Amino acid sequence: MDNALKGKKIVLGITGSIAAYKACLLIRGLVKKGAEVQVVITPAGKEFITPVTLSALTGKPVVSDFFSGRDGSWHSHVALGLWADAMVIAPATASTIGKMAHGIADNMLVTTYLSMKAPVFVAPAMDLDMFAHPSTRQNLQQLRSFGNHIIEPTSGELASHLEGKGRMEEPENIIRILEQHFGRPQDLAGKKILITAGPTYERIDPVRFIGNYSSGKMGMALAEACAKRGAEVALVCGPTPLQSRHPAISRTDVESAEEMYREATARFPGMDAAILCAAVADFTPEHKAGQKIKREGDGLTLRMKPTRDIAQALGQMKQKRQRLVGFALETHDELPHAREKMARKNLDFIVLNSLNDEGAGFRHDTNKVTILTPTGTVAYPLKDKKEVAEDIIDQLSALL
Numbered sequence: 001m002d003n004a005l006k007g008k009k010i011v012l013g014i015t016g017s018i019a020a021y022k023a024c025l026l027i028r029g030l031v032k033k034g035a036e037v038q039v040v041i042t043p044a045g046k047e048f049i050t051p052v053t054l055s056a057l058t059g060k061p062v063v064s065d066f067f068s069g070r071d072g073s074w075h076s077h078v079a080l081g082l083w084a085d086a087m088v089i090a091p092a093t094a095s096t097i098g099k100m101a102h103g104i105a106d107n108m109l110v111t112t113y114l115s116m117k118a119p120v121f122v123a124p125a126m127d128l129d130m131f132a133h134p135s136t137r138q139n140l141q142q143l144r145s146f147g148n149h150i151i152e153p154t155s156g157e158l159a160s161h162l163e164g165k166g167r168m169e170e171p172e173n174i175i176r177i178l179e180q181h182f183g184r185p186q187d188l189a190g191k192k193i194l195i196t197a198g199p200t201y202e203r204i205d206p207v208r209f210i211g212n213y214s215s216g217k218m219g220m221a222l223a224e225a226c227a228k229r230g231a232e233v234a235l236v237c238g239p240t241p242l243q244s245r246h247p248a249i250s251r252t253d254v255e256s257a258e259e260m261y262r263e264a265t266a267r268f269p270g271m272d273a274a275i276l277c278a279a280v281a282d283f284t285p286e287h288k289a290g291q292k293i294k295r296e297g298d299g300l301t302l303r304m305k306p307t308r309d310i311a312q313a314l315g316q317m318k319q320k321r322q323r324l325v326g327f328a329l330e331t332h333d334e335l336p337h338a339r340e341k342m343a344r345k346n347l348d349f350i351v352l353n354s355l356n357d358e359g360a361g362f363r364h365d366t367n368k369v370t371i372l373t374p375t376g377t378v379a380y381p382l383k384d385k386k387e388v389a390e391d392i393i394d395q396l397s398a399l400l
Contacts, residue, residue: 003034004033004178004179004180004182004183005030005033005034005035005175005178005179005182006033006034006035007034007035007036008034008035008036008085008086008178008182009035009036009038009083009084009085009086010030010035010036010037010038010084010085010086010087010088010178011037011038011039011040011080011083011084011086011087011088011112011116011118012026012027012030012037012038012039012040012087012088012089012090013039013040013041013042013087013088013089013090013092013096013109013112013113014039014040014041014042014045014049014054014089014090014091014109015041015042015044015045015089015091015092015093015095015096015109016042016043016044016045016047016048016093016095017045017048017091017092017093017125017126017168018048018125018159019090019091019125019167019168020045020048020049020091021048021049022090022091022168022170022171023039023049023054023090023091023171024049024053024054024057025171025172026088026090026171026174026175027039027054027057027058028057029171029172029175030175030178031057031058033175033179037057037058037060038058038060038063038080038083038084039051039054039055039058039060039062039063040062040063040064040080040108040109040112041054041062041063041064041109042064042096042107042108042109043064043107044093045064046064051064063080063108063112064108065108066108066111077108077111077112077114077115078115080112080115080116081112081115081116081117081118082117084116084117084118085118085182086118086119086120086121086178086181086182087112087113087116087118087119087120087121088120088121088123088174088178089109089113089120089121089122089123090121090122090123090125090151090168090169090171090174091123091124091125091168092122092123092124092125093124093125093126094124094126094130094131094133094135094136094139096109096110097122097124097136097139097140097143098135098136098139100113100122100139100143100148101138101139101140101142101143102139102142119147119148119149119181120147120148120149121148121149121151121174121177121178121181122140122143122148122149122150122151123151123153123168123169123174124136124140124150124151124152124153124166124168125153125166125167125168126153126166127158127159127160127162127164127166128158128162128163128164128165128166130166131153131164131165131166132164132165141365144365145241145242145243146243146245147224147243147245149177149181149386151169151173151174151177152169153165153166153167153168153169154167154168154169154170155167184228184229185229185397186229186230187229187230187397187400188226188229188230188231188393188397188400189229189230189231190230191230191231191232191272191273191400192231192232192233192234192270192271192272192273193226193231193232193233193234193271193272193273193274193275193396194233194234194236194264194267194268194271194273194274194275195219195222195223195226195233195234195235195236195274195275195277196219196235196236196237196238196260196264196274196275196276196277196278196280196310197216197218197219197220197222197223197235197236197237197238197240197277197278198214198215198216198219198237198238198239198240198242198278198279199211199212199213199214199216199238199239199240199278199279199281200212200238200239200254200255200256200257200259200260200278200279200280200281201238201239201255201256202256202257202281202283202284202285202307203255203256203285203288204285204288204289204293204302205288205289205290205291205292205293206289206290206291206292207292208292208293210281210283210284210285211239211281212279212281212362213279213362213363214238214240214278214279214362215240215242215362215363216237216238216240216242217242217363217364217365217385218277218327218367218385218388218389219235219237219275219277219278220235220237220240220242220244221385221386221388221389222275222277222389222392222393223235223244223246223249224244224245224246224249224386224389225386225389225390225392225393226275226393227246227247227248227249228246229393229397230248231248232248232250233246233248233249233250234250234252234267234271235249235250235251235252236252236254236260236263236264236267236278237251237252237253237254237278238253238254238255238260238278238279238280239253239255256281256284257280257281257284257307257308257310258284258307258308260278260280260310261307261308261310261313264276264310264313264314265310265313265314265317268314268317268318268322269317271322272321272322272323272400273322273323273324273325273396273399273400274314274322274323274324274325275325275392275396276310276311276314276324276325276326276327277327277351278310279329279362280307280310281307282306282307283304283305283306283307284304284305284307285302285303285304285305286302286303286304286305287303309345311324311326311341311345311347312344312345315345315346315347316346318346323348323396323399323400324345324346324347324348325347325348325349325350325351325392325396326341326342326345326347326350326351327350327351327352327353328341328342328350328351328352328353329352329353329354329355330352330353330354330355331354331355331356334352334354334356334370335352335370335372335377338350338352338370338372339372342372342374348373348374348399349371349372349373349374349395349399350371350372351369351370351371351372351392352369352370352371352372353367353368353369353370354368357382358382359382360382364385365384365385366382366383366384366385366388367382367383367385367388368380368381368382368383369388369391369392371391371392371395373395
């Protein structure tokens with residue numbers, strides 16, 4: 001961890017916030033850790049801190065405008081996007097966050113962000129009402145869906161002298177987050193891992209289906225975590241608007257439980273492990289109408305048949321060298337149901353989450369899980385799903 005930032009190239013984006021003064025401490029800390037820092041600042045950011053100060057700390061000219069005012073030379077946002085190992089936007093104002101979320105590239109910072117090939121870390125800084133506003137929350141969620149890392153602000157006294165959440169995270173903690181990112185072990189290098197994610201849709205007719213509330217967030221977080229730790233990931237994904245970003249993820253989109261079954265059973269023999277995170281339908285209509293069903297009579301009766309059990313099939317196929325991880329979402333008697341499922345389906349361990357836990361389950365950015373193994377149980381607190389993914393991969397890595 002001590003050398004995690006040594007030699008790393010960091011683009012630091014600074015926006016028009018009173019918290020811009022913290023950028024000096026952030027630069028100083030990064031440079032002390034051996035990182036190379038290039039500042040890109042918005043015009044409003046220069047009202048709070050001067051490029052002369054920033055250049056003195058980084059040893060590099062500060063980039064702010066698209067062209068140099070002296071000779072008309074072009075500052076290449078494309079080159080910066082290829083150069084960097086990470087981009088950190090600290091502080092990030094509500095305005096810049098909104099522009100990033102919607103691709104409004106009217107300054108050098110947002111243009112650089114849109115060209116960035118490396119991971120992006122965003123540290124919001126604003127007044128509590130601005131941070132709590134639905135537009136800001138929606139924009140941050142949009143950035144998360146793009147794969148950006150949001151460094152949550154802290155609570156305390158703000159520039160308005162009000163108390164609340166909106167203070168930019170302290171520079172030393174931002175540095176720690178970057179160290180954790182770059183210090184991530186490559187313990188899955190050379191491993192091939194199958195992951196199922198998202199819901200399935202079971203068609204009733206051409207316009208209707210039976211589905212569930214799964215968003216695919218947990219499965220996507222697992223795929224990204226495995227890829228970042230060196231694995232080659234085969235992601236079989238039900239209907240979800242979420243995008244996988246890592247180049248080591250090969251994604252196959254499916255709709256129904258049967259399609260997911262066929263893909264998973266075909267791919268598993270070549271894998272070192274599989275994580276079955278998808279919320280797969282247990283039943284599907286016996287008959288799928290070829291035309292839209294019209295409203296007739298007093299009701300509609302659908303006859304359902306069981307879908308093929310993916311976990312059961314992979315558990316029977318599993319070789320000694322392979323590992324199989326399942327999920328259990330329960331509403332009552334959680335632990336005994338999960339442990340019975342683990343044994344019945346020949347799983348190496350199972351991840352239990354309950355709809356009784358606030359902030360856990362479908363559509364949330366957070367989850368609260370318990371990992372059950374044949375020899376024990378470990379309960380984790382409520383965490384961001386990306387952190388939950390790391391806990392699950394830690395357990396899998398130990399088995400592999």
